[in-house]
Amino acid sequence: MNSVQLALLALCAGIVVGLGVAALIGAALRVKRRVEAEGRAVVPAGVLQVLDAMEGAASVLDASLTVVAASPAAPDFGMATGDVLTVEGLRQLARRVRSTGEPSSTRFRMRRGAVAPGALVTEGRLVSARAARLGASHILIVVDDVTEQERLEQMRHDFVANTSHELKTPVGAVSLLAEAIDSAADDPPQVRAFAARLQAEADRLTRLTSRIMDLSRLQSADEVPQAREVSVDEVVVASVEAHALQADSGGVTVVRGGDRGAVVSGDSTMLIEAVGNLIANAIAYSPRGARVGVGVRIDGPVVEIAVTDQGIGIAESDQQRIFERFYRADVARSRRTGGTGLGLAIVKHAVQRHGGEVRVWSRLGRGSTFTIRLPRYEPPVKHGSKRRKSADSGARRGPSRATPLRQEEMDT
Numbered sequence: 001m002n003s004v005q006l007a008l009l010a011l012c013a014g015i016v017v018g019l020g021v022a023a024l025i026g027a028a029l030r031v032k033r034r035v036e037a038e039g040r041a042v043v044p045a046g047v048l049q050v051l052d053a054m055e056g057a058a059s060v061l062d063a064s065l066t067v068v069a070a071s072p073a074a075p076d077f078g079m080a081t082g083d084v085l086t087v088e089g090l091r092q093l094a095r096r097v098r099s100t101g102e103p104s105s106t107r108f109r110m111r112r113g114a115v116a117p118g119a120l121v122t123e124g125r126l127v128s129a130r131a132a133r134l135g136a137s138h139i140l141i142v143v144d145d146v147t148e149q150e151r152l153e154q155m156r157h158d159f160v161a162n163t164s165h166e167l168k169t170p171v172g173a174v175s176l177l178a179e180a181i182d183s184a185a186d187d188p189p190q191v192r193a194f195a196a197r198l199q200a201e202a203d204r205l206t207r208l209t210s211r212i213m214d215l216s217r218l219q220s221a222d223e224v225p226q227a228r229e230v231s232v233d234e235v236v237v238a239s240v241e242a243h244a245l246q247a248d249s250g251g252v253t254v255v256r257g258g259d260r261g262a263v264v265s266g267d268s269t270m271l272i273e274a275v276g277n278l279i280a281n282a283i284a285y286s287p288r289g290a291r292v293g294v295g296v297r298i299d300g301p302v303v304e305i306a307v308t309d310q311g312i313g314i315a316e317s318d319q320q321r322i323f324e325r326f327y328r329a330d331v332a333r334s335r336r337t338g339g340t341g342l343g344l345a346i347v348k349h350a351v352q353r354h355g356g357e358v359r360v361w362s363r364l365g366r367g368s369t370f371t372i373r374l375p376r377y378e379p380p381v382k383h384g385s386k387r388r389k390s391a392d393s394g395a396r397r398g399p400s401r402a403t404p405l406r407q408e409e410m411d412t
Contacts (some may be wrong), residue, residue, distance in 0.1 A: 057077045059140075065085045079091070079143070093129055097132060098133075106393045110124065172348065232264060235305075238258060238272045243276060250283050254279065254294065257294075258292065279307055282368070285309060287310075290380050
């Protein structure tokens, strides 16, 4: 047998082997598809329809813990149709239900590599899973991401604990001062001194309870009820006038400036309170003779309201936490000024209810600038009527040097 014949023989043998391997692969794929089809066939049709319509994550497992049916969101939790379940917490839950025959539930945190790359569920997310038998050989698993729910529960717990702690101080002081007044009934000067302190603690308690109620009201709604057109000029004027007495007492000058004619959509009372809280803080943390600037700037679809002071400033480590409830960067100063630690939290929630955000810039010894950014109100265009001239072309500009938005200009 010559070399040509040997080559032809080897080629034929290779073709036969290749065809055999291809046949085996094809047979394996057909078996897999048949098994999957049989698995889905035994799942009640109503269950399949429910899974297809679900927004949450749910799946049906067979005896080998293979996912034979799943909702559209199930792959984000490692439950893609045709795959063997790999999330260990869900595997343990399925085995427990299969062995006991009783429904069961569990909570656990997702681990690295538990789901496929690109899935919405990431490492460390807390999930709640429930499982029950579905027929003789299948198990139904429903999974929810409860990370946000856990965070809200922790926030509620912290809020109750912090509120209780904050209320104890003025309530205890009122009780002690009442006893002191009773003991000093025969000493009019002492009675007057104790009464003044009692009035101060009562005012502090009133402010604290009022702020707590305001914050609870803001947190109870996702949007501003009965939103309407609000003039930013009127908001600024009302906020400045409401704190004129505080500014005079502290020897601080409040100046205004920037763009005029800006309009946003929302609740004027809520916005006046938010801007007023920033002005009150700026005055409280500024030395005598300092200036506090309140400026407005129209930046395309956004309206900015900035409050700048020349006060003590905020450390960079505190800037990420100052919007937390009851957090005080300077506890001693807050006690002297009567601060409740809720003002900036109210500002944050009020601005968020209006679809905006609040930013802070601060340097120790130089002062701070808080900027509220709100969506600008655009009136609907009516057919057959002339559109009002936009604020970009027709808004009156105030003297920018009088009340600038930038901290550098406040220092000049």
